[in-house]
Amino acid sequence: MENNCFNMTKLCPDAHNTLGTVCIFGTGDFGRSLGLRLLQAGYSVVFGSRNPQNSSLLPKGAQVLSHVEAAQTSRVIFIAVHRENYEFLSAFSQELAGKVLVDISNNLMKNQYPESNAEYLAKLLPQANVVKAFNTVSAWALQSGSLDASRQVFVCGDNSESKQMVMDIARSLGLTALDQGSLLAAKELENYPLQLFPLWRLPIYIATGLTAAFFIYCVLTDIVYTFVTEGKNNSYRIVISIANRVCPIVSLIMLSLCYLPGVIAAILQLYNGTKYKRFPDWLDKWMLCRKQLGLVALAFAFLHVLYSLIIPIRYYVRQRQNIYIISQVKDNKTLTFDSTMSWRSDSFYSLGILGFSFYVLLGITSLPSVSNMVNWREFRFVQSKLGHITLLLCTAHTLVYGWNKFLYVSRYKWYLPPAYVLSLIVPCIVLVLKLILITPCVDRVITRIRQGWERKSVHVLHDTSGQPLFL
Numbered sequence: 001m002e003n004n005c006f007n008m009t010k011l012c013p014d015a016h017n018t019l020g021t022v023c024i025f026g027t028g029d030f031g032r033s034l035g036l037r038l039l040q041a042g043y044s045v046v047f048g049s050r051n052p053q054n055s056s057l058l059p060k061g062a063q064v065l066s067h068v069e070a071a072q073t074s075r076v077i078f079i080a081v082h083r084e085n086y087e088f089l090s091a092f093s094q095e096l097a098g099k100v101l102v103d104i105s106n107n108l109m110k111n112q113y114p115e116s117n118a119e120y121l122a123k124l125l126p127q128a129n130v131v132k133a134f135n136t137v138s139a140w141a142l143q144s145g146s147l148d149a150s151r152q153v154f155v156c157g158d159n160s161e162s163k164q165m166v167m168d169i170a171r172s173l174g175l176t177a178l179d180q181g182s183l184l185a186a187k188e189l190e191n192y193p194l195q196l197f198p199l200w201r202l203p204i205y206i207a208t209g210l211t212a213a214f215f216i217y218c219v220l221t222d223i224v225y226t227f228v229t230e231g232k233n234n235s236y237r238i239v240i241s242i243a244n245r246v247c248p249i250v251s252l253i254m255l256s257l258c259y260l261p262g263v264i265a266a267i268l269q270l271y272n273g274t275k276y277k278r279f280p281d282w283l284d285k286w287m288l289c290r291k292q293l294g295l296v297a298l299a300f301a302f303l304h305v306l307y308s309l310i311i312p313i314r315y316y317v318r319q320r321q322n323i324y325i326i327s328q329v330k331d332n333k334t335l336t337f338d339s340t341m342s343w344r345s346d347s348f349y350s351l352g353i354l355g356f357s358f359y360v361l362l363g364i365t366s367l368p369s370v371s372n373m374v375n376w377r378e379f380r381f382v383q384s385k386l387g388h389i390t391l392l393l394c395t396a397h398t399l400v401y402g403w404n405k406f407l408y409v410s411r412y413k414w415y416l417p418p419a420y421v422l423s424l425i426v427p428c429i430v431l432v433l434k435l436i437l438i439t440p441c442v443d444r445v446i447t448r449i450r451q452g453w454e455r456k457s458v459h460v461l462h463d464t465s466g467q468p469l470f471l
């Protein structure tokens with residue numbers, strides 16, 4: 001029964017008044033899950049199988065026919081078969097001429113084949129219209145309906161009418177269809193599900209490296225040192241005190257690493273006298289993962305705030321306070337109010353709270369639902385301007401916390417500086433460089449360069465007698 005609405009963009013409603021008939025080749029995991037969703041959405045589903053009799057697992061209401069018979073029922077055919085088995089399709093290329101073949105296939109490795117699976121299918125069946133789609137949606141997610149992680153269906157193909165039909169089907173399944181252009185984009189779409197958090201990798205490596213390094217450093221200077229020099233076992237400090245030292249330090253350094261590439265970029269642009277010269281690869285990669293760097297840093301700041309909030313209820317802290325008060329009573333001493341100390345601790349907390357609020361604001365604006373609501377200038381304002389203010393506040397919080405501790409020799413255990421001093425190095429470098437870059441004379445040049453102005457080098461040519469010719 002030949003479908004007679006081949007020229008229309010939409011599938012024709014059939015006799016059962018469904019949205020139309022969709023054909024699926026292959027009754028495996030993906031074919032069955034897609035079939036179920038299509039039936040639920042109101043389509044008639046016809047499977048094409050090598051073995052139409054063996055159909056016990058198929059969703060109720062679907063028909064199973066041979067490939068040739070099934071191909072005749074619908075304009076759109078989903079090829080839910082692995083690429084390695086595509087050869088069988090060329091046996092009935094006549095029946096597939098003019099059909100929209102949806103290639104949903106993925107590979108086991110990136111760039112496994114010289115051409116994409118979709119381009120291979122198009123080469124195999126040149127009279128069909130191949131559309132690449134649905135390969136980023138998993139069979140399990142389709143079946144369970146929990147499509148939170150994979151609601152987007154990337155679609156590409158050379159025939160826009162065919163692409164539109166596939167996008168309409170995706171939308172009627174409650175998915176978000178995104179046009180990715182021609183079939184040339186298929187390779188990228190096929191590589192996409194094989195990626196494992198590519199932009200998160202570097203930030204996670206940095207966070208792990210810094211956490212490990214500072215944890216060892218703090219254990220050495222706070223616990224091992226006390227044990228070796230005083231014979232006291234302070235190991236209980238690992239759980240909260242050391243954790244609450246490592247988390248803010250990692251957070252502060254990572255926050256400054258979000259803003260260091262922007263500063264390096266500006267210095268390179270100043271040096272090159274143009275914005276048209278490409279940045280080195282490492283800088284490009286660094287710039288691309290700043291959002292992830294920032295979000296990991298924010299997670300560490302959250303931990304620091306939570307750890308700090310429970311300080312007053314810690315047994316160790318209460319015990320120390322009690323011992324101190326009792327010794328005061330015993331010695332009949334009265335505590336004098338130190339107003340400098342009061343200023344210092346209030347300023348330190350206030351700077352931390354302000355810094356953390358701005359930090360959270362940066363995190364909120366990076367949510368796609370929020371960033372889609374602001375224009376590019378507003379986004380840059382929050383991320384760049386407020387971002388630098390956040391870095392300034394958090395650095396000031398740490399500086400006021402440290403105050404003059406770095407002046408005391410007793411703080412240099414085994415000649416090692418206190419950890420907070422190390423945490424301030426990168427943030428201070430970033431802030432000082434940024435301060436230089438925003439001074440009017442430097443800023444003017446950078447702004448001009450970023451607007452397209454180029455510093456021309458003077459070409460010195462020589463005439464035949466060796467005299468310089470200035471152009």
Ligand SMILES: Cc1cc2nc3c(=O)[nH]c(=O)nc-3n(C[C@H](O)[C@H](O)[C@H](O)COP(=O)(O)OP(=O)(O)OC[C@H]3O[C@@H](n4cnc5c(N)ncnc54)[C@H](O)[C@@H]3O)c2cc1C
Binds near residue numbers: 260266291295385
């Ligand atoms: C919690 C948190 C969330 C964050 N979320 C995001 C986020 O969602 N998205 C995000 O991008 N960052 C995010 N960041 C990182 C950071 O806030 C931004 O990247 C911020 O814009 C960096 O500001 P900047 O002034 O250093 O650099 P930029 O705003 O990039 O400005 C530097 C200048 O360099 C130039 N430039 C930048 N890139 C290039 C390039 N590739 N080639 C040529 N010139 C270039 C531009 O002219 C620009 O004016 C987040 C950070 C944190 C802490």
Ligand SMILES: NC(=O)c1ccc[n+]([C@@H]2O[C@H](COP(=O)([O-])OP(=O)(O)OC[C@H]3O[C@@H](n4cnc5c(N)ncnc54)[C@H](OP(=O)(O)O)[C@@H]3O)[C@@H](O)[C@H]2O)c1
Binds near residue numbers: 028049082106138
């Ligand atoms: N599973 C997923 O989550 C998922 C997600 C995205 C994309 N995909 C892609 O979807 C395609 C199918 O995956 P799947 O998980 O459904 O695989 P599967 O469970 O192995 O099913 C493949 C189906 O292909 C048919 N088939 C097998 N060998 C064949 C051959 N030699 N000739 C013709 N047909 C053959 C079989 O159906 P019949 O016995 O009925 O002929 C089989 O059930 C793959 O390209 C995969 O990359 C899968």
Ligand code: HEM
Binds near residue numbers: 244420
């Ligand atoms: C609500 C906000 C915050 C509060 C209440 C707070 C509180 C504290 C406290 C109590 C300490 C001392 C910890 C100790 O004695 O071991 C501290 C130290 C520190 N804080 Fe914060 N803080 C806040 C936000 C931040 C933020 C956003 C950062 C930046 C990432 C930050 C960075 C630091 C650093 C680097 C130290 C020094 C760690 C050390 O060497 O011990 N703080 N903060």
